[in-house]
Structures are given as structure tokens and as C-alpha cells.
Amino acid sequence: MKVPSWRRYRELFGTDPERDLRDEVRFHLETETEELITSGLPPSEARHQAFARFGDMESAMAKIRESDRRRLGRQRRGRAVDALRQDFRYAARGLRKQPGFAATVILILALGIGANAAVFSVVDPLFFRMPGGVRAPNEVRQIYVERQRANGQRFFQARFSLPEARFIDSSIAAGGLTSAIMLRRDVEVDAGGGASRRIKAQWVTPRFLSVLGARPLAGTDFDAESGRFGVPASTAIASWTFWQRELGGDPHVLGRVVRIAGRPVTIRAIAPRGFAGIDLDGADLWLPLGGFTGFRDRPGAAPWYESWGTIAFRVLARAPAGRAEQQLVQRVETGVHDAAAFTKANPRPGVGRAALVRVVPGSLLGARGPDGMTQTETIAALLGALALLLLVMAAANVGNLLLGRAVAREREISVRVALGMSRRRLIALLATESLLLALLATIAAVVLAAWIGALLRAMLLPGIELPVAPFDARLAWLALGLGLGVGLLASIVPLSTALRPNLVAALKTTIRDGGGRRSRVRVALVGVQAALSVTLLIGTGLEARSLSNIRSVDLGLDVDRVITVTRPDSATGPTLEEIATVARNLPDVTGAVLSATVPLDEQFGARAFFDRNGDTLQVSGLDIGFVAAEPGYLGVVGTRVLRGRDLSAADKFGAPPVMVISEELARRVWPRRDPIGECLRIERRDAACYTVIGVAENAHSYEIVEDPKAVFYVAFDQRPERTTAAHALVVRTSRATRSIADRLRAIVGDTTAPASTDPVAARRRQVHVMSEMLASEYRPWELGARLFAAFGALALLLALFGLYGVLSHVVALRRREIGVRMALGADRTRVLALIVREGVRQVSIGAAAGAVVAIALAERIRPILFHVSPRDPAVIAAALTMLISCAAAAASIPGRRAMTIDPMTAIREE
């Protein structure tokens, strides 16, 4: 017999298994007792028997409670799963009914998440991911040394000259720690058929692999024999990828010979998989440092490994934190002091004179070193911050959208709660919707991230082939985590408003009322986005100005008109002299001279001495460089001679030695006198004294951003005895520079496609238009400007979108009020003005806040600016103006709609 519905009221209050059990047992005992009484037993006897028949009450009840508990638990779980599935289906249905809304939210979230994941794929290898295959990489240190110049300027040094590095290395070894020296120089490997391929190589001392804790997969590590200096390398260790890719994964690879720059080299071992040395782009081959064959030995000079002038060698050591690290510092200090003592006793050319301040054992990751971040690294770090900002904006925007939607569904939600939906279920329902959106967005983001990540890598780290794919599991997890986090965050606001206790009022409320607290939150969100947009716009403005400033730097050279031609020593074909003759006869070529060095790439350094009061004194506290070239060089490169005369054909071998000096050299050596007529001796006290015949404007020696340099120019035939033969041809054109460069390339036989952007290929090219060489130096600023512009535009769009959404809502909400106003005589333009003013008001505070934030963080952005104050008022004003005017424009759209409201229908609307 079924329980009549009205008696089922008890179930509304939830089941109580304990009470049910007691009721059941009580019913049984009562019924049994009654039956026994009916069959004739006296009541007390009947009762007693009923109990006896039941048996051990306690143990039975215990068993029953157990099985009930299990059953109810399973039931509850099943219900929860069902509820979840139901919620998902409901959420999916709701989204399908409003595809535009769903698509917008997904797109915005995907953009935010994808951008972050993509940026992470660049930031990770620079800042976080240690080189692969290294045991306990935090214990491996790269040695940095802080030095102080005579003028008090301090700088960090990560690279040493080889003799100094060897002093440090042996000192560390004497202290019982492991260390190694490393040089990164790529090599040409014979690929067969006369062609050669450039592969990445690291030249190392024998303990390199053991410092990094890597043991060869097969074969033997370098030994003491391979550490000998001066003997060309005969063995090499190949990386796993090199073995697979170039040597075909040959199982008999040990003992195989590859030809490097013509010399046979035997593969003695294969490095473990995943190990690629310590450079960002990894290495294919490791060769013994002692056998390096890449430096040009100057005739009559000491061998390359005793030269103190090439500062290119890095020192690594393994020292766990604590006492070992302290000991390492002491050993390095000893090594540096030993080196200094040696050079004091045996003076050598090219020795640096800066004093040691302290030793810093730095991280393997260059970006974390004490010498600060390179431009690329700074930009990558900045990108990370920008991407996070964008994510916040995306979340704010999405939150706004969800909030707007929640307002529309308020009635529905209130009804549900009134019908008995528990708070927990309500939260689950709303959260499921947000999670579904976040999940879909994450999938889209992952696709986006892979694409954007590849783009970013190409932009920031061109030519660097990272050993790890831009997309991997870590990225996917990051994207998922971000997606879920943002989804939950963005749903907090609509959730919190849906859980208001005042449901009755909510039920009564029509959609007409604006809902004070909620709209305040929406306006606040718009304000946040406006602030972030302004910050990014200011960044864009500053970067753009930096870019324009750097483009207009006077280099003292006509980079657009000058072509340089170089020949590697081993090249066949026409000599530089022959090419020069041909070039001079080309139309539109106004000059061609030979030079010992390539302008903007190399320069000789020298000590200089001058005579005063019968003494010969050294010019001190100044790094002096010089150029030895055929007369006419200055005219060809476009450096103006300000006073005196240029070198001429008369200044040939045997004639009195003369030089033209730069303004900076004149200023430093003869600050109050006319230098013309003075003379300097080069490199040796007893050398001939070169008379100064002219002063030239300052010209850049290496980079776009550098201090003025003290440089002098001498005629090639009068060059100091240390200088080598002509190494480069410099050609000046009056026009059509590119096509002349192409002609020269054809003559030289340079087959590398000129349009190639691969910097490795670019380095190999022999013919350069000088402006092309600088392109890579402008790149960081171009990059910065482009990135800020991209992010700034995105942020602005998001903010405007948010504003538009809020204002549209306001207009829809207040139709009646607007209708009333119009009926009372307000003209339509006033309505438009009202809306636009409202929009501007909403962004103004945010914009002002954004400007304040930008000013506060100004110092952080200084490293990537050029000759622009990070607080430039013109830029700030421009950014604010831009935001306000765009906001006004965005507000005018719903404003127009408000204008077209018909007061009669609006008032009558319910």
C-alpha cells in the first residue's frame, strides 16, 4: 500500500536512515507481539518472545547500519555524477542557444590563455629550463667576475682570455673542484661533393662533460692527451641528434671520420640523449679546445692560445651551495691574481687593466647571470608581464560578459532556488557553465599558442634552433591550468551575485532595474581594463619614440651607400685587389678602397704614446682603436674630415707617417690644443711618431649604441708592423646600392640567397650592404615597438568592447527613463551626449590610474628605451587622449541607439 502523497512530507526534510531503521524494527516487534497476543499469549510473554525471536539486536542493527551506509554512499555519488552530467548538458544547451556570446567569450579567453602559453614557450628556455642532460644543474656555475676600470666604472665579465681562463681553471682544480673551459665556435663540416655544412660546435677542455655530470652514451670521454694545446683536433664527441641526423644513427659510428675544415676528425663518443651543452641552441659536436684551429695566427706573434687579447672563453665549475661555493670563489680569486701577477712580470699586448672587484658564481642560464639581461631577454621578460596583463584583461572582460548574462538570467535562477535547488547545486550549475567555456577556450588556446609561440620564437630568437619543440606537455598543462583558473575567476562575480539571500526581491524585480551593486562591479571592470590599456599604450608610445630616435642616430658613416666585401683566407677565385679594380669600373661606384678591417665589425686596438717635455708618456685610461686602409677610406665610408686634411696617395710607404684622428681622440689627448701637428707613437715607445694631419667626425666602431670612440686612421702602406694584409674591400656607391651589391656577389661567387634572414647564413655572406649589418641591431627596438603595439591594440579593443557592452546594457535597461526624458523635451543630441559622457566618465578614472601605474613603473622599462624618458609627458598625454577619444567613439554606438528611442513605445514598455 502506497503512502499517500500528503504523508510524504517527511521526505522533504531528507532521509534519516537511523530513524528509518528504528521505525522498521519497531514495526516488526509491534506486529509480531500483536500476532502472538492474538494467538493467545499474555502480552508480556508475547513481547518477550518477539524480542527473543529477533535474536542479537545489537549485532543485527550494526550489520544493517553498515550496509545502509554503503548503499547511501553509492547513491549519493551516483546522484552527483548525474547532476554533473545534467549540468554540463544544460550548460552546453545554453551556450548553443547563444552562440555569439559563447564564441566571444571563448575567443577572448583563448587569446589571453594562448598568448601566455606562447610567451611561456619563449620565456621558459631563457629563464627557467636548465640545459638538458646536466646532472643537478643548479650546482653548476658559470664564473663571472666583476671588474673596475681606472675611471671607476664597474662591469661584469663572463668571458676571459684563454691564458687567464687557464689560470682560473688550474686554480679551481688545485682546490679539488671540477672545472672546464669552453669556447663556442661553429665549424664547417664536409658534407660531401665539395659542399660544406655549418654545424654548432663547442670547444672544450677534457673535464667538460664531467663538470656537467654527463657520461657518454658510447665511447670514451676526452682524456688528458686530447687536452694538449697546439695540436689540431683529431677526435670529437657527437651529440645524440647529430649522430641520428647527420650520421644516420650508424651503430658503428665510433671511429667514423668527419672532415672539419678539411681535417679528418674521428668520432670518439656519443653524448647522452637530451644533452646539448649549455648554449641556448645546443651543440652538435664537442671538440678539444687545445686543438682549435679557428684563429688567425699573426706572423711572428705568440701562438693563439697564449694570446691575452681574445676574450671569448667561458669557465664552468661544479660547486654545490655552501662551503664548496665559497671555496670556488676563493680559488677563482687566486687564479685571477695569479694571472695578473704573471702579466705584470711578463707584459703582454692586449691585457686588460681593470682590477678585480669580486667573483660571482653565476647560473648556467645567461638570463639569470649577474650582468643583467640582454635586450632579447629583457623583451622576453617584458612579454611575460604583458601576456599576464592581457590575461587579466581577458578575465575581466569575460567576467563582465558573464555578469551581464547573469543579470538576464536572474529570474530563472531565483525561481530555481525557490523551487528547492540547494546553494551547492546552484554553484555547481553556474560553475559548470564557466568551466565548459574555459575548457573550450583552452583547447582553442592550445592551438593558438602553438602558432603564436612559433611566431614569437622566430621574432625573438631567430636562427636559434631550440632543442625543444615549441609545444610540449608542460605548455598544455600550463594552458589547462590557466584556463581553469581564469574560468573560475571570471565566474566568481556572477556567482556571488546569484547567491544573494534576497531572492524574493530578486523574483519581484523586473529586468528594468539596473541592480546597483552589480553594475558598479561592471563599471569597475571596465575601469580596470581602461587602466591596463593606458599603461600599454604608453609603452607603445615610448617604444615608438625609441625606435625613431635610434633610427636617426648619426653613425658618422653613410651606411646606405657603402658595401663591404670580405674573403675568407681559404677562398679561391678573384683576390680583393682584382675585385677592387672591377668595382671601380662599375657605373655608379664612386670609390673603392682596401682596408685591413671591416668597418662596423672589427677594429684594431693599440697603445699610444706621446712626447711631452722630452718624456714619452703612454696615453692612459683610453681604449684606442685604429683603422689601416687605403687613402680615400674616410670619403668612401662617409666620415667627414672636420679639420686639416684626409690621408692621400702621397702618404705611402717611406713617406713621413701620418694619421687622421677622431674628434674623441683629439678631445681626450689634447683637450685644449689643436691636435694638428702633434704626433703619436703606436704600440711601442720607440716606434715612429705619426703626425696628426686631420680630425674626423666621430664614427661608430661597432654598434649603434656606443660611446664616442677614440680612433685614428692610417694609410695602409704606413700601417704598424703588427697589422695584417688587407682583409676587406669597401665600396661606395652613388645609387642603386643593392644591385651593385648583387653584381659583386656574382663576381665573388657568393651563392647565398641575399634575401635569407637566417643570421648564420648572413654571417657567411661575403658581400654586405652596411645598413643590412645594422638591421639586427635595430631589431630589438623594432620588436619592442611591434609587440607593445600589438598588445596595446588588443588591450584597447578589449577595453572598448567591455565599455560597449556595459553601455549597451545601460541603454537597454533605462529605455523607459530615456523615453521619459525625451517626452519631457530633451532633444536627441542631448541623449547621445549623455551616453557618451557616461562612457568617458567610466574610463577616465581607470585611465588616470593607468597613467599613474605607468609612471610608477617607469624605471623598469628604461632598459629597452632609447633616448626617451620613461615619463615622457607627450606620450602619456597622447595615450590618454587616444583612450578617451576611442571610448567616446565606442560609447556613441549605443548612444545612437538611444537617440532613436521612440518615447511613446518606450514609456509603454513593461
Add this chain to the structure above:
Amino acid sequence: MPGEPDLLQGTLDVLVLKALTWGPRHGHAVARMIRAASGGAFEVLDGSLYAALHRLEERECVESEWGLSEKGKRARFYTLTTRGRQLLRAESASWRRYADAVASMLSATTLPAEG
């Protein structure tokens, strides 16, 4: 039934299932039926019976619902589920095989073949 060490427990479950084939009953009615049908041969403690009923409900062989007894009192009624029916069929079949085997053994007049 797998995992049931007590033969009696398993037997009781089958009897309960059988008792419910005549329609929903409450626990006391099931107890009465079993006592009557077995002719007093089984002395089942009521506590064990209720444990069996709840056990069967946990295994989804029966389901319960609160209702009113003949006298109008609130009581818990048990109904057989499809799963319960299947279990009953299976167990009946295996019981019959068992009983047949024992009976044929006990009624043998000649010596059974060895080995």
C-alpha cells in the same frame, strides 16, 4: 554467492527473494512467509532476516519504499528488482542441481562407480 562464508546466509537470501516473488511485502510479512512455507524447519532469527533484506537492497536485488501496512501503520515494503529476479533464477537452478545430485546419491541402491 561469492564471498559468503556462511551457507545459511546465502540460503536465507534466496528464500527472501523467493518470498518477494508474490509481490511487495514488508519485513514482518516476509518473516511470516518463510516460517510458514518451510513448515517450521527453519528457525530464522528475525534480526538475520532484516540484515538479509538490507544486504539485498545494497546489492540492488530488492528495492524498498515506505508505505502503510494493513493496519495503517508506516512500514517499509520491499520489491524484487530485475536483478533480484535473475539472481533468484540462477540460484534456484544451482540449488536444484545440488539437491538432485545429493538425492540421487542418497537413493543409490547399487555401489557407485569408483574413480
